[in-house]
Amino acid sequence: MFKIKPFGNVSAINSSLPPSPNVKTFLQRGVALIILTATSSVTMLAHEQLRLVREFKGYAWGYFPPDNRRLVLLDNDRLSIIEAHSGNSVCTRSAEDRGFTSAAVSPKGDLLAVNHHKYDQSRQILWEQLLLVNARDCKIVRKLDPVVTSRIGRRLSFSSDGKYLAASADGPQLWDAATGRLVFDGHAPEGRHTEDVQITADGRYLLSYDVGFPESNGILNVIDVATGTSRAVFSGEVTSFFATRDSRTLGIIAADRPGVLALRLIDLGDGRQVSKQVGPEIQDLSAISPNGEYMATGVRGTFNLIRLSDGVRVDTAVHYKRSLADDLRGELDMIVELRSLDFSADGRMLLTGGENGSVKLWAIDK
Numbered sequence: 354m355f356k357i358k359p360f361g362n363v364s365a366i367n368s369s370l371p372p373s374p375n376v377k378t379f380l381q382r383g384v385a386l387i388i389l390t391a392t393s394s395v396t397m398l399a400h401e402q403l404r405l406v407r408e409f410k411g412y413a414w415g416y417f418p419p420d421n422r423r424l425v426l427l428d429n430d431r432l433s434i435i436e437a438h439s440g441n442s443v444c445t446r447s448a449e450d451r452g453f454t455s456a457a458v459s460p461k462g463d464l465l466a467v468n469h470h471k472y473d474q475s476r477q478i479l480w481e482q483l484l485l486v487n488a489r490d491c492k493i494v495r496k497l498d499p500v501v502t503s504r505i506g507r508r509l510s511f512s513s514d515g516k517y518l519a520a521s522a523d524g525p526q527l528w529d530a531a532t533g534r535l536v537f538d539g540h541a542p543e544g545r546h547t548e549d550v551q552i553t554a555d556g557r558y559l560l561s562y563d564v565g566f567p568e569s570n571g572i573l574n575v576i577d578v579a580t581g582t583s584r585a586v587f588s589g590e591v592t593s594f595f596a597t598r599d600s601r602t603l604g605i606i607a608a609d610r611p612g613v614l615a616l617r618l619i620d621l622g623d624g625r626q627v628s629k630q631v632g633p634e635i636q637d638l639s640a641i642s643p644n645g646e647y648m649a650t651g652v653r654g655t656f657n658l659i660r661l662s663d664g665v666r667v668d669t670a671v672h673y674k675r676s677l678a679d680d681l682r683g684e685l686d687m688i689v690e691l692r693s694l695d696f697s698a699d700g701r702m703l704l705t706g707g708e709n710g711s712v713k714l715w716a717i718d719k
Contacts, residue, residue: 401667403658403703406714407440414455414693415704415712418462418488421697424704425465425488426712427456432467434488437714444491457509457518463488464530466509466518483509483520485530495533508549512556519552525561525576527552537578545572549591552578553600558621560603562591573605575621586624587617592637596621598645606639606650630664638691642700647717649694649703656691656705658717673709 409415414427423443424435432453434443452470459465465486483497510519511530518528524547527537537559541547545565552559559576561583573587573594586603592614593606602618609615614635618628637652641661648659654673657666672691693706706712 400719401658401660402718403668403670404716404718405670406702406716409435409440409712409714411710412706412712413708413710414706415714416456416458416693416695417697417702417704418458419460419698420462421699421702423462423488424712424714425456425458427453427467427706428710429453432456432465432486432491434491444489446486446491446493455509457511458488459511459530460513460515464494464515466511466520466530468509468520481522483518483528485518485533497528497533497535508551510551512552513554514556517552517556519550519559521547521550521561523547524563525550525559527559527578537581539576539581539583549594551594551596553596553621554598555600557600558596560594560596562594575603575624584624586619593639593650595639595641597641598643602627604639604641604648606635606637638694640694640696640703642696643698644700646700647696649696649705651691651694651705653690654707654709656694658703670705670715672705672707672713673711 409426412426412428412433416425418425422437424437426433426435429452430448432446432448435441436443448469449471454468454470456468457466465488467484467486469482469484471480484493485495485497486492487494511517515530518530520526520528524539524541526535526539528534529536539561541563545563547561548564549562550559557578559578561574561576562571563574564571571589571591572585573591574583574585576583587605587607589607591605591607595604596602597604601621603621605617605619606614607617609631613631615629615631616635617626619625620627636650636657639648639650641648645661648661650657650659651672655669655671658668659665660667691705691707693704695704696702701717703715703717704712705715
């Protein structure tokens, strides 16, 4: 065990600690939070630790299929399926014009959705299209029509039953994964486009983040898939958002004040804010484990592992650290951003991908 301090104003739950008048306890959707009401710092004990298992070079995004036995690795120019333990390649597919930009794995692990761009000679986008790829042999199962000439958003997500695929172009879209039929085609307000979209696990809501100029004027909407009605739940510059597995709560990471981010939890049913946590460990990119035990959050090559039951940052790891060679090449201003964070289905492993061209596999040891 090692000692670690909680982030922001949230401390750990520890049954061995005596009751304190400086601590208030709240129970929110089965998640217990202890909020410090005094300014004093409390040092807690954490049992978890991140351990680097393997590094895969030449990729920027990493995804877990549900069986944890294989990994989906993606870069602009190729898609690969890799055996997790041996590192052996199962299959690979090349992209035209370095056109792959993001992917998602279906709940059964048999299908991949991939964003694909086509460029002209001046590197201007001619069109963008969604591909459905067989996860066993990397062959294209279906190209979703229509192709679009506008911007496809950065995230793809399947509903928990694998029936629907959520994506975005000018507005949020919902596709039937079996037939390739576009079943919902939303439109962002004039002067805006949908930058990011996610479908809740129960398939009831589409979460759509629309941005214009400046990006600080972004709007996060909750769309009822059955009725098509939309309601705004947050306005501001959102860096990341996610829905909990029970489809009841929306987590939003957004600016609280200049240079400081906050994690807000929003009730998806009525749109009210149920909690807000501010701290230096809240960073741009985030992912929540399927079992709801952990959140990973990171930026610029470093990420934190946060235990959601009590808000404690249990470990910090470095995906990429500047080398002397970087400095000798004169790349003093080079910033390597994280591109992906993804948990395994059992929440015991984590994939990180970055602009440095590598994906790393981490184990969460207890």
